[in-house]
Amino acid sequence: MGNDELILLNFWPSMFGSRVKIALEEKGLDYEYREEELPNKSPLLLRMNPVHKKVPVLIHNGKPICESNIIVQYIDEVWNDKAPLLPSDPYEKAQARFCADYIDKKLYEAGKKITWYKNKEGAEEGKKEVLEIFKVLEGALGDKPYFGGENFGYVDISLIGFYMWFHAYETCGNFSIEVECPKLMAWVKRCLERKTVAKSLGDPKIVYEIVLKFRKSWGLD
Amino acid sequence: MAEVKLFGNWGSPFSGRIEFALKLKGVEYEFIDEDIYNYKSPLLLKYNPVHKKIPVLVHNGKPICESLVILEYIDETWEKGPSLLPKDPYERALVRFWTKFLDEKCVPTLWKTCWSIGEEQEKAKEESTELLKILEGTLSDKKFFGGDSIGMVDIVANFISYWFIILQELAGLQVLTKEKFPKLGAWIDDYLNCNIIKENLPPKDKLTAYFRARFEAAAAAAK
Numbered sequence: 001m002g003n004d005e006l007i008l009l010n011f012w013p014s015m016f017g018s019r020v021k022i023a024l025e026e027k028g029l030d031y032e033y034r035e036e037e038l039p040n041k042s043p044l045l046l047r048m049n050p051v052h053k054k055v056p057v058l059i060h061n062g063k064p065i066c067e068s069n070i071i072v073q074y075i076d077e078v079w080n081d082k083a084p085l086l087p088s089d090p091y092e093k094a095q096a097r098f099c100a101d102y103i104d105k106k107l108y109e110a111g112k113k114i115t116w117y118k119n120k121e122g123a124e125e126g127k128k129e130v131l132e133i134f135k136v137l138e139g140a141l142g143d144k145p146y147f148g149g150e151n152f153g154y155v156d157i158s159l160i161g162f163y164m165w166f167h168a169y170e171t172c173g174n175f176s177i178e179v180e181c182p183k184l185m186a187w188v189k190r191c192l193e194r195k196t197v198a199k200s201l202g203d204p205k206i207v208y209e210i211v212l213k214f215r216k217s218w219g220l221d
Numbered sequence: 222m223a224e225v226k227l228f229g230n231w232g233s234p235f236s237g238r239i240e241f242a243l244k245l246k247g248v249e250y251e252f253i254d255e256d257i258y259n260y261k262s263p264l265l266l267k268y269n270p271v272h273k274k275i276p277v278l279v280h281n282g283k284p285i286c287e288s289l290v291i292l293e294y295i296d297e298t299w300e301k302g303p304s305l306l307p308k309d310p311y312e313r314a315l316v317r318f319w320t321k322f323l324d325e326k327c328v329p330t331l332w333k334t335c336w337s338i339g340e341e342q343e344k345a346k347e348e349s350t351e352l353l354k355i356l357e358g359t360l361s362d363k364k365f366f367g368g369d370s371i372g373m374v375d376i377v378a379n380f381i382s383y384w385f386i387i388l389q390e391l392a393g394l395q396v397l398t399k400e401k402f403p404k405l406g407a408w409i410d411d412y413l414n415c416n417i418i419k420e421n422l423p424p425k426d427k428l429t430a431y432f433r434a435r436f437e438a439a440a441a442a443a444k
Contacts, residue, residue: 051322051355063311070317077310090297091283097290102271136271 006031016068017056018161025196127173167204236276
């Protein structure tokens with residue numbers, strides 16, 4: 001696999017893009033990172049993801065792969081000689097896919113209710129939903145160090161990018177995730193100790209500043 | 222005790238997908254028909270506490286939920302018989318992309334088109350047309366989304382081939398016609414002609430009567 005060309009189109013605050021960054025780092029892959037200056041979308045992005053027009057997109061030897069969890073599975077299947085991200089057992093794999101699907105279906109939308117709140121009630125509703133989701137995830141984690149068990153893997157990768165948004169959720173929603181979900185925060189700290197994660201996540205404080213910027217531009221503040 | 226159980230509903234396209242896949246692989250299973258609109262059984266709630274929905278596949282007592290997750294599990298567990306997904310990682314990524322697109326965009330929008338009214342329906346109709354155009358383009362020269370034979374994308378697109386056709390007629394709509402979408406029209410004919418599909422669809426009159434009753438109930442509730 002010597003001459004692979006990998007380009008990642010991303011917007012650094014994206015919790016979805018960070019999944020791909022982490023997966024590429026876990027596999028020790030060289031890639032070119034290109035920042036999309038959202039809301040402006042480059043012609044390349046629109047050509048590589050005409051259906052959704054969204055980041056992240058991984059371009060491998062000129063061919064695009066879209067949708068972050070699909071990209072992570074692709075990376076795992078192509079570079080299958082090291083650092084497996086998904087379990088090999090079909091049942092364990094199914095549980096991992098189910099969990100990542102749950103995160104995808106629920107957490108992003110609930111989080112949006114907090115950061116893009118129009119009134120206090122809206123933010124409160126979002127906060128309740130996010131905390132419920134975190135409780136379910138803490139249940140899935142149990143006493144394991146990672147969602148995958150002893151090894152950091154697909155579900156951990158699926159969730160950890162949202163940490164960049166925790167400070168924004170906490171500030172807009174007026175609550176502390178550390179207080180409400182200490183098990184989850186312990187897992188976060190464990191993940192942040194990994195170099196691959198630490199170098200793939202942006203600063204939560206700057207994410208919050210971006211939230212404020214977008215809120216102002218949309219007339220929410 | 223059956224090794225494989227499927228909790229589903231006779232009229233559901235979602236559990237229908239799983240039945241196609243199990244039959245394609247030649248897997249014997251016990252079907253447990255859940256009356257999901259009126260009641261969620263204790264067993265269903267035990268096996269799917271997170272979403273409380275069908276389908277749920279229970280294999281040797283262990284549950285797997287969410288139809289797309291179940292389909293991949295079936296493909297990986299019963300390797301004999303036709304593959305639901307291709308072997309090449311890039312082709313697999315495309316299959317996953319299109320099945321996600323169908324599930325998250327197409328099915329909800331097409332469903333909404335039939336059940337909404339007024340401006341909401343007009344908007345949903347437009348969105349549906351755009352989504353169907355994308356699918357028409359993806360089908361391109363192929364007989365099936367999977368190529369020469371049906372694959373996971375075709376299985377997941379089942380709603381469009383049968384349920385939506387019945388619903389749009391009941392709703393008095395002509396969103397998906399052979400004239401507007403010749404490739405999808407041809408795909409529907411070929412798809413419904415596959416033995417594995419036509420032998421495992423819910424009976425048309427029963428499904429039509431069921432949806433007609435729901436339309437009438439919705440209209441009565443709106444008054």
